[in-house]
Amino acid sequence: MGEERVKARALENRPGWIASINPWVLKIKNNPERVAFVLHRVTGVLMALIIMAHIFVTGTPARVGWEAWVEEISKAHGITAVTLYFFFFAGIAWFHGLNGIRLILTEFFGVCIGKPEKPKPPYLAPSLKACQRRLLYLVFALWAVLWVLTGYIVFG
Amino acid sequence: MPRKSVIQTWFQYVTGILLIFLLTWHLLVRVPWLRGVESFADTLAPELVYHEITAYGVLLLIFAYAALLHGFNGLKNVLLEWTSGRYKGLITAIIVILFFIFAGLATYTVVGVKPLG
Numbered sequence: 001m002g003e004e005r006v007k008a009r010a011l012e013n014r015p016g017w018i019a020s021i022n023p024w025v026l027k028i029k030n031n032p033e034r035v036a037f038v039l040h041r042v043t044g045v046l047m048a049l050i051i052m053a054h055i056f057v058t059g060t061p062a063r064v065g066w067e068a069w070v071e072e073i074s075k076a077h078g079i080t081a082v083t084l085y086f087f088f089f090a091g092i093a094w095f096h097g098l099n100g101i102r103l104i105l106t107e108f109f110g111v112c113i114g115k116p117e118k119p120k121p122p123y124l125a126p127s128l129k130a131c132q133r134r135l136l137y138l139v140f141a142l143w144a145v146l147w148v149l150t151g152y153i154v155f156g
Numbered sequence: 157m158p159r160k161s162v163i164q165t166w167f168q169y170v171t172g173i174l175l176i177f178l179l180t181w182h183l184l185v186r187v188p189w190l191r192g193v194e195s196f197a198d199t200l201a202p203e204l205v206y207h208e209i210t211a212y213g214v215l216l217l218i219f220a221y222a223a224l225l226h227g228f229n230g231l232k233n234v235l236l237e238w239t240s241g242r243y244k245g246l247i248t249a250i251i252v253i254l255f256f257i258f259a260g261l262a263t264y265t266v267v268g269v270k271p272l273g
Binding site: 041044045047048049051052055056058059061062063065066069070073074076077083086090093097100101103104107108153154156 | 169172173175176179180183186187188195196197200201202205206209220223224227228230231234254258261262264265266267268269270272273
């Protein structure tokens with residue numbers, strides 16, 4: 001009985017890893033920071049995995065030789081697996097990098113998070129009204145612009 | 157002496173700041189107009205890539221190490237959170253082994269690059 005109660009209490013705080021990335025269970029109403037948090041995690045995990053492939057592929061001239069490299073880059077014209085890889089990798093990197101700048105400014109340097117205030121109902125955290133929200137919208141806008149520009153460069 | 161968790165957080169921020177500059181540079185060298193070539197594929201030409209590796213090898217290595225440290229440390233944190241810290245030793249060991257494998261591969265890419273024929 002006692003053991004079941006402990007288990008139930010522990011489960012409340014453990015929705016599982018799928019819940020942390022499932023867009024249907026995210027409470028995102030007036031909470032773009034939550035969207036950015038999830039996207040930062042997803043892009044971060046993807047980048048950590050892609051970096052391994054990137055290091056392996058860019059090591060071709062040292063491992064195999066320049067002939068193999070030339071053969072590899074001959075596939076970098078138009079819409080191919082190689083250019084799609086660059087396009088998605090750059091898009092992931094743009095979001096993670098731009099949002100990373102916002103996080104460094106707000107969390108590391110304490111810029112744009114507003115001043116603490118006396119909580120009055122209905123309570124809204126000052127940081128959610130501060131200029132970091134505008135920074136966040138700027139991150140989304142710049143991400144879209146830079147990703148489109150990347151597509152123009154890579155596929156153009 | 158600061159706590160381990162504080163050092164780890166700072167480590168992630170410092171490597172993050174470093175990566176912002178290095179990643180910007182790494183992406184800009186693939187912009188054709190800035191390299192005086194016609195297309196994206198031309199920026200990957202062996203002459204340009206060989207010049208990048210030999211002239212900016214140290215910078216590329218700092219970039220690779222910083223990216224691997226930042227990326228793997230972040231991945232480790234996410235995995236530890238998802239598993240509620242149950243497999244801490246195993247996850248840390250796998251991450252450390254992966255870091256040394258790919259840091260070694262990155263080093264070999266710069267140090268062992270073959271001259272253009």
